[in-house]
Amino acid sequence: AQSVTQLDSHVSVSEGTPVLLRCNYSSSYSPSLFWYVQHPNKGLQLLLKYTSAATLVKGINGFEAEFKKSETSFHLTKPSAHMSDAAEYFCVVSDATGFQKLVFGTGTRLLVSP
Amino acid sequence: EPEVTQTPSHQVTQMGQEVILRCVPISNHLYFYWYRQILGQKVEFLVSFYNNEISEKSEIFDDQFSVERPDGSNFTLKIRSTKLEDSAMYFCASSETPPGPSNQPQHFGDGTRLSIL
Numbered sequence: 001a002q003s004v005t006q007l008d009s010h011v012s013v014s015e016g017t018p019v020l021l022r023c024n025y026s027s028s029y030s031p032s033l034f035w036y037v038q039h040p041n042k043g044l045q046l047l048l049k050y051t052s053a054a055t056l057v058k059g060i061n062g063f064e065a066e067f068k069k070s071e072t073s074f075h076l077t078k079p080s081a082h083m084s085d086a087a088e089y090f091c092v093v094s095d096a097t098g099f100q101k102l103v104f105g106t107g108t109r110l111l112v113s114p
Numbered sequence: 115e116p117e118v119t120q121t122p123s124h125q126v127t128q129m130g131q132e133v134i135l136r137c138v139p140i141s142n143h144l145y146f147y148w149y150r151q152i153l154g155q156k157v158e159f160l161v162s163f164y165n166n167e168i169s170e171k172s173e174i175f176d177d178q179f180s181v182e183r184p185d186g187s188n189f190t191l192k193i194r195s196t197k198l199e200d201s202a203m204y205f206c207a208s209s210e211t212p213p214g215p216s217n218q219p220q221h222f223g224d225g226t227r228l229s230i231l
Contacts (some may be wrong), residue, residue, distance in 0.1 A: 043224035104157040
């Protein structure tokens with residue numbers, strides 16, 4: 001079965017510094033991977049997706065992620081954090097069978113200080 | 115941009131009562147999902163729905179739960195006799211395309227926070 005592991009429950013950065021949120025996946029198929037963001041009291045917004053095209057995926061708000069099959073990783077990065085990036089980030093893998101239910105990681109809370 | 119909308123945003127219900135959570139998926143989407151997130155835990159899949167029937171459900175989705183698309187626009191989740199442990203944020207999602215490597219992603223609503231007293 002597919003699964004994802006988010007290695008950090010909390011990440012703290014200063015505004016203007018790089019962001020790295022780590023995610024490792026386990027999948028017996030070529031996976032579809034996603035990053036979703038959840039701001040306080042809001043729903044889940046898609047940041048970016050990987051579906052076996054380019055391994056470097058660009059998303060919204062300056063985020064990008066690189067799919068590395070050899071490392072089974074799909075880390076999320078941003079060159080320069082903004083205060084508005086403070087939120088919970090979920091790494092997600094899509095079940096390759098059936099109707100593509102999503103399997104979520106435990107989430108990483110990103111804290112951005114001035 | 116089209117959105118998935120969920121109502122109400124917060125529902126408070128007495129244990130043992132029935133509750134219906136409502137969702138309006140994006141209009142051209144054909145695949146519908148419910149997920150839940152218990153406070154402090156990960157988001158969990160409940161059920162997927164296509165062509166007016168359940169296509170997949172998790173072990174959480176027992177006989178107390180049901181889903182329906184009553185009128186071609188709404189998609190509802192009913193819990194027949196609520197328990198304390200049903201307290202959670204419930205998310206509705208929809209997607210446009212069928213399963214496959216080029217599938218379109220699922221779009222989520224803002225959720226309904228269900229509190230069982």
